[in-house]
Amino acid sequence: MNDKKLIIAETNTSQWNYHLREIKPGEERYSGGAGNSLCGRSLGWDTHIPLSSWGLKGNVPSSYCKKCREIATQKGYLVGGENETDQQKISK
Numbered sequence: 001m002n003d004k005k006l007i008i009a010e011t012n013t014s015q016w017n018y019h020l021r022e023i024k025p026g027e028e029r030y031s032g033g034a035g036n037s038l039c040g041r042s043l044g045w046d047t048h049i050p051l052s053s054w055g056l057k058g059n060v061p062s063s064y065c066k067k068c069r070e071i072a073t074q075k076g077y078l079v080g081g082e083n084e085t086d087q088q089k090i091s092k
């Protein structure tokens with residue numbers, strides 16, 4: 001059984017660059033030391049942003065890693081954002 005889950009994490013820069021990483025429950029690193037993203041980037045810390053909010057633009061200039069989402073989708077995760085059909089399946 002796959003007990004891992006996906007979490008949205010930020011790179012350690014002044015920008016809001018979001019990537020995804022796969023963790024086991026309890027491995028969240030909200031204050032730093034978040035390891036590497038699915039696409040291989042070095043991360044700063046995890047966020048509390050729900051996966052269903054992936055791709056949403058807020059009032060800050062944020063970017064979401066396409067490669068991470070692709071890899072996550074291949075692994076069978078449903079990530080919100082670019083595919084409305086998938087999104088509706090998870091939230092409703």
Ligand SMILES: [Zn+2]
Pocket residue numbers: 018019020037038039040041065066067068
């Ligand atoms: Zn990435």
